[in-house]
Amino acid sequence: MSALELNQRAQKKLGGLLRYWREVRGVSQLDLSLDAGISQRQISFIESGRSVPGRQTLLNIAQSLDVPLRERNVLLLSAGYAPIYSEAGWNAQEMSLVTDAARRVLRQHEPFPAIVMDRYWNVLMTNRAAPAFFNGFVDMAARAEPRNILHLIFDPEGMQPHMANWEAVARSLIQRVYRESVGQVVDLQTQQLLDALLSYPGVRPEWRSQGMAGSASTLPLVPMGFIHDGTVLNYFSMITTVGTPLAVAAQELRIECMFPADDATEARHIALLDLARE
Numbered sequence: 164m165s166a167l168e169l170n171q172r173a174q175k176k177l178g179g180l181l182r183y184w185r186e187v188r189g190v191s192q193l194d195l196s197l198d199a200g201i202s203q204r205q206i207s208f209i210e211s212g213r214s215v216p217g218r219q220t221l222l223n224i225a226q227s228l229d230v231p232l233r234e235r236n237v238l239l240l241s242a243g244y245a246p247i248y249s250e251a252g253w254n255a256q257e258m259s260l261v262t263d264a265a266r267r268v269l270r271q272h273e274p275f276p277a278i279v280m281d282r283y284w285n286v287l288m289t290n291r292a293a294p295a296f297f298n299g300f301v302d303m304a305a306r307a308e309p310r311n312i313l314h315l316i317f318d319p320e321g322m323q324p325h326m327a328n329w330e331a332v333a334r335s336l337i338q339r340v341y342r343e344s345v346g347q348v349v350d351l352q353t354q355q356l357l358d359a360l361l362s363y364p365g366v367r368p369e370w371r372s373q374g375m376a377g378s379a380s381t382l383p384l385v386p387m388g389f390i391h392d393g394t395v396l397n398y399f400s401m402i403t404t405v406g407t408p409l410a411v412a413a414q415e416l417r418i419e420c421m422f423p424a425d426d427a428t429e430a431r432h433i434a435l436l437d438l439a440r441e
Contacts, residue, residue, distance in 0.1 A: 175212035177241040182210045184228045199227040218244045233411045253287055253412040261405060261413050262288075268403065272420045274436055278312065282344070282415040283356055285309040295439040296421075296432070299391060300325040312419075313340070313356065317363040327388030327395045329365070335385040337361070337370050343402070343417070386424050396431055397424035 185195055192210075196203040201220060208214040209224075216224065221242055225235045236246035251257055269277045269290035276293035278286050286309060297303050301321055303310070313336060315321045316329075323329050337360065344353050361371055388395045398421045408414040423429035 177215065177238065178210040178212040180234075180238055180241055181206075181224065181228075184225075184230050184234075185210075188228050190228070195224065195227060199223045215242050218242070222247075231411075232408065232414050236411070249410040249412075251410065251412060253281065253416060255412070258410065258412055261410075261416065265416065265418055268418055268420070274433060275421055275423065277418065277420040280312060280417045280419060282417075283311070283352055284313045284340075284417075285311050287416075292436060295436050297322070299435050299439055300389065311356075313360055317360050317366070319364055322389070323363075323365065325390050327390050328386070330367075331385055332387050333360075333366065334370055387421075391431070391435060394431060396428045396435075398422060398428065399424050 185192070190198075192203045192206045196206050199206075199220075200223060201216075205214070205216070205220075206224075209216055218239065221238060221244070222235070225238055230238065232248040233250065236248050236250065239246050249257060254262060265279050265288060269279065269288060272292070273290055274292050276296045277290045278293050279288040281287055294303050297315070301315070306315070306321070316326070316336060317323060317333060323333075326332060337357070340353065340357055340360075341349060344350070349357070360366070384399050386397045386399050388397050390396075400419050400421050403418040403420070405413045405416060423432055
């Protein structure tokens with residue numbers, strides 16, 4: 164294949180990718196042109212494979228479409244440019260500023276569970292309280308690594324039988340997978356995770372609908388109720404992400420911190436951890 168033919172193929176690939184992201188975001192060529200500061204005609208030429216934008220123009224388009232950093236690198240490569248966003252692992256030296264900050268958050272959240280997850284909900288780090296808490300219900304050492312918090316919740320041999328409101332929690336977690344997927348785009352691995360979750364016993368067929376409505380509630384969140392010695396312990400969680408990330412791993416990290424939802428749960432939680440230390 165000649166150099167000209169390779170260049171034409173690359174232009175068509177880039178055009179297809181940009182058209183895909185524009186359609187995912189639900190914006191017209193005109194809307195994109197106004198937001199990115201380039202002409203609608205130029206966008207049309209790029210999508211049809213008739214031209215390749217300059218690197219900064221391409222980055223402006225990606226920014227306007229809120230393309231995730233990992234996929235921005237793909238766009239740059241398709242246009243013949245070098246990637247600019249590091250794809251080093253979450254535990255690489257260049258990520259030390261972020262991981263050190265995450266470890267501080269984990270420590271400061273003691274004695275309540277806190278975990279760091281990747282984009283697929285695999286557990287990367289925890290504080291001491293997290294395994295101590297879950298070991299009060301499940302033998303965590305028996306579960307294969309990397310441990311996945313969603314599989315732990317959905318698995319009948321995991322936390323599912325220990326949750327007072329498992330259906331409500333599971334349904335809300337399915338919604339969260341869609342909502343919190345990077346760039347709100349379900350990639351192949353996220354879809355595989357969803358398929359695995361939806362195959363667990365107890366999952367209802369209607370949960371497969373991405374736009375399903377949640378159950379009515381007077382609360383601003385879905386509490387998680389864990390049954391221990393006949394008593395329900397109620398928690399809720401808060402998610403922390405990295406602001407203005409410039410590395411793929413930084414964009415994809417999630418820190419989830421669990422909080423007692425009431426004073427009685429807080430007191431019982433402390434007692435549960437005291438038992439775990441004995």
